[in-house]
Amino acid sequence: MRIKDWLSKKEPVIPGPAEQTDSGGDKVRPAAKTSVVHTVIVDRPTKSILKGYKVRQGMWVTTPDGVGIVTGLVDVDSPEGKKILVKVMLVDAAGENKKENAFAPKGIKQASIREIPEARRPSHDVSHLGYTP
Amino acid sequence: MTAIVNNNGEFIALSYLVGKTASTETLVFKLFTNNITPAETDSAGTYSVASGGGYADKTIAGGSWTVTAGAPSTATAAAQTWTFTGALTGSATIYGYLAVRSGTLDIVFAENFSAFTPSTNGDNLTINCTLSAE
Secondary structure: OOOOOOOEEEOOOEOOOOOEEOOOOOEEOOOOOEEEEEEOOOOOOOOHHHHHHOOOOOOEEEEOOEEEEEEEEEEEEEOOEEEEEEEEEEEOOOOOEEEEEEEOHHHOEEOOHHHOOHHHOOOOOOHHHOOOO | OOEEEOHHHHHHHHHHHOOOOOOOOOEEEEEEOOOOOOOOOOOHHHOOEOOOOOOOOEEEOHHHEEEEOOOOEEEEEOOEEEEOOOOOHHHOOEEEEEEEEOOOOOEEEEEEEEEEOOOOOOOEEEEEEEEEEO
16 A cells, blocks of 8 residues: 555644633633644655655664654755755653654664664564564 | 554555455544554554543444545544543543554554643543545
8 A cells, every 4th residue: 555645733732721710709610621633644654755765654763862763754954955854753761752853864774673662662573574683 | 743554554454455354343543641652563552541531432433434536535534522521540641542443452553643631521632534545
């Protein structure tokens, strides 16, 4: 299945007041918070441009700043012209989100299984995805 | 803010397509409370599913999807709204959702989004989900 591109639009969470009173001084129920999530596309991009960099969304990679998960690409201007960087969500030892950074493609490579945090390490065979022990 | 079809989801989709799998299963949407980015290697067990505060999983029946041919072709689910009665267990925060199959409970796709912490009766979260292929 070739899946083309993705876009995800989110609206901000609107917090309601902690407590309100009406004109008579009686407590009234605070307004509810509402969050709306629009998932336009659910996919793993397999565009040729991503294949050229040998990375894919959701892939575990190692970077100069640690281990993370590829989340997409970003265009940046540089003196040499447009450059494409790979966005990676760096994770902590528990595999939870730490910080998202962008890296030059040559600075990242696919992680090995032992480099994936233990809490997120797959128990099933993923050698077909290119992960080595 | 990414959504991916996990490797298992790709396997399921292809198996359905070529008739390798005899019967399909409806999808169940679950909200998760661990602050993670979905990875291709994840299983359903990777995610901590919300509990308490009036939370319940959402089963999306096949008839709730609108499938439209085009470029790209799309499958759009009816909007799914969770209305909470208060805070989740442990006052947990919701970081995203995952879709699993209703019978086998294996993962198909997942996405994280802006964190949302229910706290008050009536707090609600709506997901509008569209899948596409081209």
